Each structure stands twice: as structure tokens, then as C-alpha cells.
Amino acid sequence: MHTLQQLADLLGVPCPAGATKELATVSSLIDATPSDLSVLTSDKYVREYKKTHAGAVLASKKVKFSVRPDVPVLTVDDAELALVKVLEVMAPPIPHPAEGIHPSAVIDPSATVGANPHIGPHVVVGAGVKIGNNVRLHPGVVIGDDSTLGDDCTLFANVVLRERITLGSRVMIHAGAILGTDGFGYRWDGSKHAKVPQIGTVVVEDDVEIGSNTCIDRAKFNETRIGKGTKIDNLVQLGHNVRVGMHAILCGQVGIAGTVTVGNGVVLGGASVVRDHVHIGDGVMAAGHSVIADDVEPKMIISGMPAIAHRQNLREQGAIRRLPELMVELRKVQELIEKYRKAGLIQE
Amino acid sequence: MHTLQQLADLLGVPCPAGATKELATVSSLIDATPSDLSVLTSDKYVREYKKTHAGAVLASKKVKFSVRPDVPVLTVDDAELALVKVLEVMAPPIPHPAEGIHPSAVIDPSATVGANPHIGPHVVVGAGVKIGNNVRLHPGVVIGDDSTLGDDCTLFANVVLRERITLGSRVMIHAGAILGTDGFGYRWDGSKHAKVPQIGTVVVEDDVEIGSNTCIDRAKFNETRIGKGTKIDNLVQLGHNVRVGMHAILCGQVGIAGTVTVGNGVVLGGASVVRDHVHIGDGVMAAGHSVIADDVEPKMIISGMPAIAHRQNLREQGAIRRLPELMVELRKVQELIEKYRKAGLIQE
């Protein structure tokens, strides 16, 4: 529970009447009950404010509306941003396995585990693994031999790390993600696809977050690398030897083929795919479902299939919408010329 | 084993000669052996009927063919539909963990488990979890703290539910699916992507089925919700705060970004993706691989990238097929006009 006064203090704004009102959590204007704080971010939701049962509302100062006396308002510059601060204090703690090592976990005697481990039931930790301090391994996590985890890492249930994988500190990996699967490489030997050994590894730098059921393959040799602070959503596929820079954002179902480099701060919208060996420059933004088949210059905004400059893609899409009609018009021009010619109005 | 007579009775149709013939299972006309029932749904498979080794055949009455005396035929209005009834009686039972709680399962003492549980090896059930009657939890399932499962739920191997997830009754979740991962939300704080707490949950209503390795994220606040009777295929991604209505069908690899609403009875073809905040009206049908970037009116049939009315998309696709030739024709018109002008046939 937080009082309205406490929230006003947190956000550094004046507290309206009702300072002792207690708020338990955050909810939308429509769903809120009197113990909820809600949020009003734009004029189009004023109608919902008029009917809300929220105990109080966080509103952006640009929104124009009449304050209801029964629903006090905390006015802030940017309600969306202020909401994040509120969520941070109101968020219920995420449950983790109890401190210690659950008796059903199987830890190889040659593995080392740092201070304050939270290792849950049915976890398996292989030979030579080095685990830092304050690491949480949820049930069913499997860590392959000779892997290394920095401090404060959290691996949710059933995450698998194959052998020789390296995680930095504060890495969070969501349930079901798989790191270090063999890269997908074969050569045709005349009668079959012979497997090309994938002797490299995966290195995940500090503060990376990796989504559920995402797959990151180990390198053919050297490493597949995810740069510091990069965030990866669910069901993403990263092939062998991919290198992603720092603070990139890869949305759900992105697929990146082998040996692609992705620059710092790149944002790839959901379900975008990147052809092998492509280089994506720093700061590129790709709309959802971009199909990136060629190198992309830094800071470009791209979209489409194949992905091109977003502005050009919009023009082409507009043109395609009118294409059937264009064909009719061209036919008319051709018929007109033909008619004139036949009528002798144009003589050759 | 079912006799031909039993199947005829099941389907409410007359039994042909051979009433005591015993049939063990269903197979295609090509693969069938004498103990198999097969199915003839259209004229184009009559050739296969002529050569089949099936013991008997289920045929739609619209199909024109000569009955072989050695392969008796059950004639029905719709063989495809009748087949479903036959499959229901012939299907071998799906194996589930034995009744009781396997000794290797780890059930928190504060969890409550209803009557007749089937909880398999290496399952983990967290604190405060409430499990209804007749629930089957296959090996490796992990249920996070304070989650609730209704009666008659089946969770196949290695399914993960994070904390505070709610399942209705008769929910079936296939192996490897993950519910309740944090929604993918960050804000750039000047030096890094700071994680926006995702304090909401996931609610799955009665009779929902969820495919293997599908991911359904928890809400930023409030809930991500899957409506009663909706069926979701494998490898689908649903972002935070998505709300899917009742009796929808989401085919394999569909991806839905945050805060999308999907109406009742909507069908999204395989690999379709939906941009965040889009509203899809009731009864919409989207062809496979639609890229849905804007709101869709109820009952529309859509396709394409971006998805538009299917009929319009077909016209545009047809026009694109002829586009290279169109360009040649336009060039000819331009040259003709130029020729006339140069020849003085058109004077300015």
C-alpha cells in the first residue's frame, strides 16, 4: 500500500486533496477499483476518466479535462514515464527459489557456486561450471559443462545453457530459452549433409535480458555475442556467429541468420528477419516484419520486404494500392492512341 | 476394435454387407491395411479407392464411384465430419502420469491440490498454488507461486507457468509452452534500457488449448486474457496485455504485439503478425502470413503485407505479376508519342 502523498513525493509533484488515500496497485481506467491508481495519458481517454472507479489518477499535464473531486489527480509532465516509477515501487516481488541449493538439484562436484545461491528443484549444473554470487536458477534449469555465470543472474524455469557458455552479470533469461545449440552448418559430401562441427561458444554481456523460448546458437568457431544491455524478446532465433551490439532491442520472433552483425542501439521490430552475413549499422530502426537482405547504413529507418528506406516503402505501398487502377488507365491511353491512328487523326 | 455395424450405428447410416468386419483404426486409402477404415471425401481420390487395401471406407454421398465388393462403404453426408466421430471412438487414450503425486515432484506445503491428481515426476508446484480436481501435470511442469488451475486441466511436459497465472477449467497446454513471462517493456533512461515492471498477470478462460512452445506474456498491469474456447497453435507469441476473445483460432507462429485486442471467433492464419494496439473485430479471418498493421472491421477477410481486404490484395497481386510487362508498354506509348512529335504528326 502507498498513500497518495507517498506517490506525490516519489514523483516530486504537489499532492492533491486526499493525501492519506491508500493505493495498492495500478490498473487501467476501465478496470480500476478504488484501491487502484490509474493513468490518463491522452485526451482520447478522458471519457474513461469520467467513468473510472480508480482511487486516484496519474495524468499528463497536456491532457485537458475536469478533475472529479472523488478521483484525485497527480499531474505530471509525462504520465507514461511517471507510471514506470510508480510500477517500480508497487511491483510485487518476483518469487525465486529459496536460498540455498534444493536437495533435488544435481550439481557436479567440480562446479563452483558463489555466495547466496537460490538454486531450485531439479536444476542440473555440469562439470567445471562457475556460478557467481546471488544467482537464481529456477526449476529445471540445465547448465552445461564449463559454462560461467556472473553475479546476480536469473535463469527462469527450464532454461538450457549448453557447454562453455559465458554470461556476464545481471543477465536475465526467461523460461525455456536455449543458449549454445550447435550452429546450423552442413556440407554436402556427395551422399549426405555432413555436420560441420560448431566449436565456438556464446558470450552474453552484462545486463542482457533474453525472452522465453528464444534460441541463440553457438559459433562455428569464436563466438556468438550479445552486447551489454541488449534486450531480446520471446521466440527469437540468432544463428551462429551473430554479433549484436550494446543496447539493441530485438522484438518477438525476430530471426537473424548466421554471421550477421547488429550495431549498437539497433531496434528490430517483431518478426523481422535478417539474411546471413548482413551488417546492420548503429542506431538502425526496422519496422515490424522487415526482411533485411542487404547491409543497412547507420541510423536508417527501414521497413518492407525486402526492407528499404521506410519513406520509400510507404510510397511504394501507396503506389501498389493504386496499381490495378493504373493498369486500367494505361489501357485507356493505349486505346486512345490506337483509335486516333485508325481514324487517321494521327498519320504515320 | 469396432465392427462395421458399430460404426454404422455410430454414424446413423445403413450397414453394408460385412457387418461383422472388425476395424482397428483409421488410415489413408494409400496406407490402409485390411484392419483399417479409410475415407473417400472427393472424386479426385476415387483412383486411390480402386487400389486401397482398406477393410472398409467412409464415403461422402456426393462422390461418384463403383463400390468394390471386398471394400464395403459407409455412405454419409459428409465423410470429413463423420470421420471425426469415428476418430473420437477409435482414438487410443492419451497417456497421462499415474494417479497421485510422483515422489520426485516438489509441491510447496502451502499449495492445495484437488481430488484425483495425476502429477508426474519432477513437477514443481510453488507456494500458494491452487489446483482443481482431475488435473494432469506431466513431467517437468513448473507452476509459479499463487497460480490457480481449474478442474480437468492438462499440462504436458515442461510447461511453465510463472507466478499468479489463472487457468479456467479444461484448459490444455502442450509441451514447452510458457505463460506469464514478463512483458517486453523498457524505457531508455539516458544510459540504458530500464526494465518497466510487469505487474499484471495472464488469465486463460475455460476450454482453451495452447500449443507447444507458445509464449503468452503477463500484462504490464491488469491482465493478458485468452477467451473461452479459443485454440492456439504452436510457437505463437502473445505480448503483454493482449486480449483474445472467445472461440478464436490462432494458427502456428502467429505473433501478436502488446495491447492488441482480438475479437470473438477471429481466425488468424499461420505466421500472421499483428502490430501493437491494433483492434481486430469479431469474426475477422486473416489468411496465413497476414501483416496486420491497422484496426480491422468485424467479419473482414484480409490478407497481405500490410493486410488489406483479401479481394483487393488478390487484384494487387495480379497487377504486380504483370508489372514488368506494364512498364514495357508504358515505354512504348512514350516512344510512340515522341515519334509522332518528331515526325510533325503531332504539332505543338
Place this chain on the structure above:
Amino acid sequence: MHTLQQLADLLGVPCPAGATKELATVSSLIDATPSDLSVLTSDKYVREYKKTHAGAVLASKKVKFSVRPDVPVLTVDDAELALVKVLEVMAPPIPHPAEGIHPSAVIDPSATVGANPHIGPHVVVGAGVKIGNNVRLHPGVVIGDDSTLGDDCTLFANVVLRERITLGSRVMIHAGAILGTDGFGYRWDGSKHAKVPQIGTVVVEDDVEIGSNTCIDRAKFNETRIGKGTKIDNLVQLGHNVRVGMHAILCGQVGIAGTVTVGNGVVLGGASVVRDHVHIGDGVMAAGHSVIADDVEPKMIISGMPAIAHRQNLREQGAIRRLPELMVELRKVQELIEKYRKAGLIQE
């Protein structure tokens, strides 16, 4: 460690000066240290060779460059191919569970396990399962009742096989893959989507490799089948009754709907999708992200959405790039004709 002489002998090429030099592993020219062998496959990397710290380099004979005396060069016809041979001898062994059956594994008494098993912690093997010789089951693997595994199969962590699945010999399945989930089939019974029983199975022939978190559904009846030697990447979805031929390559995130047949030697690029009931002929190659909606003749090279002959797709894409400009030109032609008509230069 391998000496330069040993590697020269392996590749059947003359050994340069430095025959006793020891090389531990393979690395790129940029990342290599003196104990690494590196590789020079094309003229564009000669610059990197000039600066490399590699102990020795494997170079294709077509590459033109001056050999540095401190970095001896093994010259071969095709460095890429020779590299595979080197990787095969230098690859560190992939760790597997220890020989025997881990005490935490739960093996049904009616299951049979062949010679030399390597069954790791928390594995579950159901009733009636038959496991061949030299099989490795990594932690958390779950094998459903009455499934059969041939000799020398490797299933990485948390792989799930449902009941009655058949694997040939030397099948490798990567972590998190799920075989045998119910096919996605329903019929609308007037008030709900009634589940169509999926009584078939999945058969995986010899020497198949299946990627992480890939899903292969069981058949409605008969079988879903993956042909000998086929290789499937991560996060691929294969629907019920799909039949894939021999030696096919299905890249990451490919999605194949129900009852599709894929011929021998077919290559489907990453994220390609195939509509249900389509037949893809032998030897077809589809570029990444192809949307295959109709049958494809053998040996065609296709791309696009919908996928068409690759050459035609390139022409259309080129035309689309020029489409906005084309519209401007057509407008000019129309205006010109109108101008002439108004000026009386063309009389009707």
C-alpha cells in the same frame, strides 16, 4: 593440440616451414592468437591476413597474397571445405551425461534400454518405450509411452517426445524440441471448436537432426514423417501429416502447415512458410522468407510473397522500386494527350 605437419597430412597438402608448430583451435583472422589456425577464403580478407596473430593459416589457392614468414600457410583447393576437416579433428568433445542411468531418472519398468546408455538427471522414460544402444538423453528429457529410439540417438536437455513416436538411428534432437504434440485440428460443432482426435504419430528416419524448440506435430492419422538425413533448424513448426523427404534442409523459423509434402533435397530458407496441402517437388530451393501458397515443380528456385520463380520475383521487385516514378510518367502521358486534344492537334 595438432602440429602443422599433422594438419598438412590430414589435408593431403605439403607442409610449409614450421611443421612442429602446435595449434589448439580455429579462429578468425581478426581474433586469432598464436595457438590458433585461421582461414583465408577470399581476396577480400588478405588485409586481415596481413595483421593476423594466427599461428598458421589455411588458404584457398585462388587467393592472391604474400605469405608472411611468421604465419605459415597451408594451401588447399578450397579452404572452406578443408576447414571442415580441421574442425572435425580439433572439435572439443561434446559433453554428454555419464554412462549409465542417473539415479534421479525415472524409467518405467516396462521400458527397455539398450547397451551403453547415457541417461542424465531427471529424465523420464514412459511405459513400453524401446531405446537402442548408445543413446544419450540429456537432463530433463521426457519420452512418452511406447516410443522407440534407434541406436546412437542424442536428445539434448528438455526435449519432449509424446507417446508412440519413432526415431531411427543417429537422430540428434536439440534442447527444447517437442515431437508429437496433437495436430491443430478442430471442427465447429455449433457452439464450440470440438477437438479432432489426432491418433497418428511422428516417424523420424535415420540421421535426421532437429533444432532447438522446434515443434513437429503428430498426424491426424497415419504419420508425420521426416526423411533420412534431413536437417531442421531451430524454432521450426511442422504441422500434422507433413511429409518431408530425404536430405532436405529446413532453416530457422520455417513453418509448414498440415499435410504438406516436401520433396527430397529441398532447401527452405529461414522463416519460409508453406500453406497446407501444398506439394513441393524434389530439389526445390526457396529463398529466405518465401511464402509458398501453391505446388512447386521440382528443382524450381523460388522467392517472394507469394513465392514465384526467383527470377520473376526479382523483376517484379525491380519494377516495384520504380513504381512511384512510373505513376508520374503515366500522368505526364495522359496530360500530354489531353493537351494535344484541347489544342486541336488531335481531332476526334
